[in-house]
Amino acid sequence: MIVMEDVHKAFGPNRVLQGMNLEIATGTSMVIIGGSGTGKSVALKCILGLIQPDAGRILVDGKDARQGDRDAFLARFGMLFQGAALFDSLPVWQNVAFRLLRGSLKRPKAEAYEIAVEKLRRVGLKPDVAERLPAELSGGMQKRVGLARAIAADPEIIFFDEPTTGLDPIMAGVINELIREIVEEMGATAMTITHDMSSVRAIADNVAMLHDGEIQWTGPVAQMDASGDPYLDQFINGRSDGPIEAVR
């Protein structure tokens, strides 16, 4: 279980997280929604330790995320970045098997290659993609490679940062289905941040809405449409009128 307790984070005068509280049960898929600049990515990076929160606690399975063996902690996570964040200088298979080629999870090169090809196949890419460079792939293919990298070491927890941004609706649907299938298949805990409501409905068990640095509403995805929360209602229906100020 991932727990965020009263987490605060500011960048200069900009107070991004202002007491965020959230619980994500083990084996469930939580999707965090909210407007641009509301701190969704910051929350995710705080859990991973890429950003240090100013105050509050983050617990993963009851242990403080900032204490203990950092490598062992990170080895439990996989992450799909918004722009895939593939390493330009490495061929696709070395991107996917990056963690398996060095560090505590190091495997023989041939075995790492086999795993990379298998993970590429799992996300719908053919083995011939393995030797290509990321720059030779389309945006959708790069996202799939990023997804393959996120699952390469069979992590317990997977984070997805805007997984469908920049993709056409069909490719977005494919990525959403892949995420749902993979998370269920692996039994992993998933946390996704997105603006895309079709992603929310495809991926989520639970939804949390972040607004003004706090969780405005959280609950099962099935209850989202009848929540009665004016903020959530405005957001999921994409209305410009409502309590959330729409800057024109």
Add this chain to the structure above:
Amino acid sequence: MSDSAGARMNPVTLLAALGRWTLGIIAGAGRVAIFAFGAVTHIIRPPIYIREVWLAFLHIGWLSLPVVALTAIFTGGALALQIYAGGARFNAEAVVPQIVAIGMVRELGPVLVGLMIAARVTSSIAAEIATMKVTEQIDALVTLSTHPMKYLIAPRVLAGLVTVPFLVGVGDIVGIAGGYTVAVYSLDFNAANYLQNTVNFLERLDIISSLVKGCAFGFIATLMGCYYGMNSGRGAQGVGRATKSSVEAAAVLILAANFLLTGVFFSV
């Protein structure tokens, strides 16, 4: 005079601005020093990413050879012409081999190679790392349990430390060869005498100082590229600013270090 203009002219305001500027410089120097310490400790602590080190040696050392050689050969040739023309004013044309040798080995070789490395390598490192930062590749490295200092910075700084002295040595030799070519084929110097004078005149300290300067300049050039790349701002503007600042800082620090090292080696 308006109130705002009065405030600008106030000595206390000026002093405060000077104080802020000074503190900013000191804080910046402190950040660079901490970064440099981190880079050095990651060079000597395992694990060492052999592939990254090899690639850094290739890009910083081997692929810089053509530009270093071309810079040195033209500079050596021009130096021979200048010394010959200048020396002719007081009948000292014969000193061309000695002055070319000492000029290339003590000063022009290390400084020109350092500045060419700043232009070619520092900018490339800063742009590459800054782009990696902007596109979240640095964050991706961390989530993949790989320390960016060890994977990105240590190999490049190590390559700068090791390969730039080698490049300086090549630059010295090619520069002297440039001077030799001009002197022998254009100024009618005797080839054997030219070489003999060059070898006799150079001292061991000249060569040692040249190589030590190469080490220092290689460290500065790669460190500045890495530092500004890792601390770049967002977007294309952030990458551009990091690249520009890295080259400026590397060039100024190389020239300052050259002055200090020259003082250390040759002050009477």
